[in-house]
Amino acid sequence: xxxxxxxxxxxxxxxxxxxxxxxxxxxxxxxxxxxxxxxxxxxxxxxxxxxxxxxxxxxxxxxxxxxxxxxxxxxxxxxxxxxxxxxxxxxxxxxxxxxxxxxxxxxxxxxxxxxxxxxxxxxxxxxxxxxxxxxxxxxxxxxxxxxxxxxxxxxxxxxxxxxxxxxxxxxxxxxxxxxxxxxxxxxxxxxxxxxxxxxxxxxxxxxxxxxxxxxxxxxxxxxxxxxxxxxxxxxxxxxxxxxxxxxxxxxxxxxxxxxxxxxxxxxxxxxxxxxxxxxxxxxxxxxxxxxxxxxxxxxxxxxxxxxxxxxxxxxxxxxxxxxxxxxxxxxxxxxxxxxxxxxxxxxxxxxxxxxxxxxxxxxxxxxxxxx
Amino acid sequence: xxxxxxxxxxxxxxxxxxxxxxxxxxxxxxxxxxxxxxxxxxxxxxxxxxxxxxxxxxxxxxxxxxxxxxxxxxxxxxxxxxxxxxxxxxxxxxxxxxxxxxxxxxxxxxxxxxxxxxxxxxxxxxxxxxxxxxxxxxxxxxxxxxxxxxxxxxxxxxxxxxxxxxxxxxxxxxxxxxxxxxxxxxxxxxxxxxxxxxxxxxxxxxxxxxxxxxxxxxxxxxxxxxxxxxxxxxxxxxxxxxxxxxxxxxxxxxxxxxxxxxxxxxxxxxxxxxxxxxxxxxxxxxxxxxxxxxxxxxxxxxxxxxxxxxxxxxxxxxxxxxxxxxxxxxxxxxxxxxxxxxxxxxxxxxxxxxxxxxxxxxxxxxxxxxx
Numbered sequence: 001x002x003x004x005x006x007x008x009x010x011x012x013x014x015x016x017x018x019x020x021x022x023x024x025x026x027x028x029x030x031x032x033x034x035x036x037x038x039x040x041x042x043x044x045x046x047x048x049x050x051x052x053x054x055x056x057x058x059x060x061x062x063x064x065x066x067x068x069x070x071x072x073x074x075x076x077x078x079x080x081x082x083x084x085x086x087x088x089x090x091x092x093x094x095x096x097x098x099x100x101x102x103x104x105x106x107x108x109x110x111x112x113x114x115x116x117x118x119x120x121x122x123x124x125x126x127x128x129x130x131x132x133x134x135x136x137x138x139x140x141x142x143x144x145x146x147x148x149x150x151x152x153x154x155x156x157x158x159x160x161x162x163x164x165x166x167x168x169x170x171x172x173x174x175x176x177x178x179x180x181x182x183x184x185x186x187x188x189x190x191x192x193x194x195x196x197x198x199x200x201x202x203x204x205x206x207x208x209x210x211x212x213x214x215x216x217x218x219x220x221x222x223x224x225x226x227x228x229x230x231x232x233x234x235x236x237x238x239x240x241x242x243x244x245x246x247x248x249x250x251x252x253x254x255x256x257x258x259x260x261x262x263x264x265x266x267x268x269x270x271x272x273x274x275x276x277x278x279x280x281x282x283x284x285x286x287x288x289x290x291x292x293x294x295x296x297x298x299x300x301x302x303x304x305x306x307x308x309x310x311x312x313x314x315x316x317x318x319x320x321x322x323x324x325x326x327x328x329x330x331x332x333x334x335x336x337x338x339x340x341x342x343x344x345x346x347x348x349x350x351x352x353x354x355x356x357x358x359x360x361x362x363x364x365x366x367x368x369x370x371x
Numbered sequence: 372x373x374x375x376x377x378x379x380x381x382x383x384x385x386x387x388x389x390x391x392x393x394x395x396x397x398x399x400x401x402x403x404x405x406x407x408x409x410x411x412x413x414x415x416x417x418x419x420x421x422x423x424x425x426x427x428x429x430x431x432x433x434x435x436x437x438x439x440x441x442x443x444x445x446x447x448x449x450x451x452x453x454x455x456x457x458x459x460x461x462x463x464x465x466x467x468x469x470x471x472x473x474x475x476x477x478x479x480x481x482x483x484x485x486x487x488x489x490x491x492x493x494x495x496x497x498x499x500x501x502x503x504x505x506x507x508x509x510x511x512x513x514x515x516x517x518x519x520x521x522x523x524x525x526x527x528x529x530x531x532x533x534x535x536x537x538x539x540x541x542x543x544x545x546x547x548x549x550x551x552x553x554x555x556x557x558x559x560x561x562x563x564x565x566x567x568x569x570x571x572x573x574x575x576x577x578x579x580x581x582x583x584x585x586x587x588x589x590x591x592x593x594x595x596x597x598x599x600x601x602x603x604x605x606x607x608x609x610x611x612x613x614x615x616x617x618x619x620x621x622x623x624x625x626x627x628x629x630x631x632x633x634x635x636x637x638x639x640x641x642x643x644x645x646x647x648x649x650x651x652x653x654x655x656x657x658x659x660x661x662x663x664x665x666x667x668x669x670x671x672x673x674x675x676x677x678x679x680x681x682x683x684x685x686x687x688x689x690x691x692x693x694x695x696x697x698x699x700x701x702x703x704x705x706x707x708x709x710x711x712x713x714x715x716x717x718x719x720x721x722x723x724x725x726x727x728x729x730x731x732x733x734x735x736x737x738x739x740x741x742x
Contacts, residue, residue: 001409001412001413001416001628003397003400003413003625003628003629004396004397004400006400006401006403006409006410006413007409008401009401009403009404009407011402011403011404013404015618016402016403016404016405016618016621018401018402019401019402019622024399024400024401025375025399026374026375027398027399027622028395028396028398028399029374029375029377029395030377030379030380030389030390030395031382031387031389031390031566031572031573032377032380032382032387032701033380033382033384033387033701034387034573036380036695036701038372038377038378039377041372042372042374042377045372065437065438065441065574066436066437066441066599067436067617067618067619067620068617068618069598069599069616069617069618070436070437070599070617072599073597073598073599077596077597097598100598101598103594104594104595104596104597104598105596193618195402195618201402201620201621201622201623202402202405202618202619202620202621203436203574203620203622203623223474223475224475225448225475225476225596225597226444226448226475226596226597227440227444227468227471227472227475228437228440228441228443228444244706245440246438246439246440246441247386247387247438247439247440247564247566247573248438248573249438249572249573249574249620249623250387250572250573251390251398251572251574251623252572252574252620252622252623254374257372257374258374324407330403330404330407335615
């Protein structure tokens with residue numbers, strides 16, 4: 001196969017999202033060394049831009065050299081020691097994954113389970129914390145990519161502020177598409193991916209650590225199990241010492257730098273409003289066509305990720321394959337209990353525009369007629 | 372800063388190496404989804420090409436979604452359990468790092484230490500194994516990027532074949548520049564980086580696991596501490612099930628695919644001969660100019676990475692900074708005991724050519740005159 005001859009797709013799945021020509025161009029700039037002063041300047045600006053997006057003044061804010069799940073693992077592996085208690089909200093694939101990672105690290109996991117497709121009641125999380133006041137952390141997924149649910153964060157953040165328990169939030173599918181508000185909400189560790197609402201090819205996971213989280217890490221009894229993701233070592237490279245740790249993914253960082261310039265040019269408020277408006281329009285138009293919206297209640301629906309059931313009991317798999325092959329449009333299938341029942345439609349980053357909705361609906365109309 | 376306005380550099384350090392225009396172009400192709408049949412076809416071809424480079428028929432051969440150190444961690448975290456014994460050859464930074472990772476995973480580490488700048492005597496490693504016959508693994512760095520040493524592997528490989536101890540080899544700086552010979556040597560787990568002799572931007576770590584290694588992993592008593600690097604989970608995505616694990620770094624995989632096409636066009640033998648010839652020429656010319664070659668004996672010198680002391684006790688730091696700023700050429704400084712004493716000059720991948728040597732020597736001649 002020849003990569004120059006691949007058919008392009010309109011990426012309207014759960015990620016990766018479409019990458020703008022401007023970002024692809026930045027990606028292809030000549031590679032620099034990871035200790036080159038020019039590159040370090042770019043990296044400093046990237047970290048500044050990420051602080052703005054996360055809504056934080058945390059010094060320790062940077063892109064992990066791996067995809068979103070590496071960000072998740074960086075959060076858990078730095079904070080948890082064997083025997084620690086971790087309270088994890090589970091209402092989809094990514095909450096399940098958080099719990100699984102915590103268990104592998106030897107933590108006692110308290111799962112607060114909810115129905116897939118609905119947010120967790122913050123009161124239940126607070127109760128779980130009252131039952132386990134010594135828990136090391138509470139972890140929640142802000143935007144569940146598997147179900148399209150937006151999880152409210154602020155009540156839990158307020159509650160944990162007065163405790164020694166850290167608040168970990170997965171913002172993989174929210175960062176760059178909606179407000180996260182790390183400092184306002186009181187989040188201690190927040191991680192994301194670049195291939196969703198930022199429109200950067202996959203391979204980086206922005207993350208931020210509060211000083212409370214760093215204190216906790218300094219007071220660990222056992223070393224962090226992962227050398228690659230040890231935030232204390234990574235901070236030595238990012239900080240004034242510029243101590244070599246590992247070779248950063250230079251060209252992906254160029255792409256992230258360009259994406260942050262796009263964000264600045266557009267303005268955060270305008271960007272969030274664009275995601276909200278376009279996603280809302282898609283959801284309305286789908287309902288008009290007989291699709292069902294999986295996520296309940298309506299105010300919990302993410303605009304950037306719509307989980308929809310198909311009209312008239314149509315089989316999702318064959319239609320999704322034809323959407324890809326005949327129309328060049330990718331949407332995602334369901335995961336877990338949603339498998340075989342749902343389409344997951346992403347309108348993220350560069351893909352969150354009316355022309356995406358138009359192309360998708362045109363194709364859907366053709367597919368639905370053609371039975 | 373604007374990434375379009377960065378001054379290009381000739382990358383003759385310990386990596387990243389120069390990326391060819393052909394590979395940069397592939398990198399910037401439109402992103403596809405990680406479950407798109409087109410992308411899965413590309414990934415299958417990448418894994419085939421990696422098998423050829425590694426010299427293996429191992430089914431489980433793929434690029435880890437992280438840089439070379441993530442490959443190192445993937446090897447160690449999958450094989451080791453708390454209480455296991457790991458024998459590690461240490462004669463530079465990367466052997467030290469292997470030992471450190473093994474310790475973090477709760478292993479008892481037996482370090483076979485050697486002088487920096489010299490290969491380890493295989494007999495000492497075999498003796499260490501005879502002293503610890505129940506060791507889980509022996510780990511060696513094939514091409515030590517910190518000292519320019521080529522470590523002989525075959526005697527250790529032959530010895531371990533008749534034992535239950537696994538052989539782990541770091542080929543970060545050898546893969547694509549010299550023969551590794553995974554199956555011939557009897558290596559069980561071998562990992563590399565793409566930003567050295569393959570000339571792909573950093574962010575991927577090719578790795579291969581023998582069936583013996585996979586048996587060991589299946590028989591673990593405790594789960595692999597890392598979810599992100601768990602080879603059993605990753606194999607579910609790579610295998611016929613194509614089960615979603617994490618989002619692969621699509622565009623970097625395009626670049627690796629193109630690099631493997633370059634390798635095939637050139638031929639493995641011709642590629643290795645080119646690295647050997649150009650590196651040999653540089654080393655001769657440096658000696659003529661009064662540089663010293665740090666690595667001993669001469670047959671242990673890697674052609675792709677030359678560790679050189681400067682003539683007449685010149686200070687390496689200021690000259691290296693001027694080489695970068697005035698001449699646009701990056702070389703590396705020393706690490707560990709070599710800090711402040713060495714230049715590490717890489718002639719890797721697209722950079723392993725006479726024109727690189729010419730440009731470097733011209734600049735060196737100017738710098739040395741100009742005192």
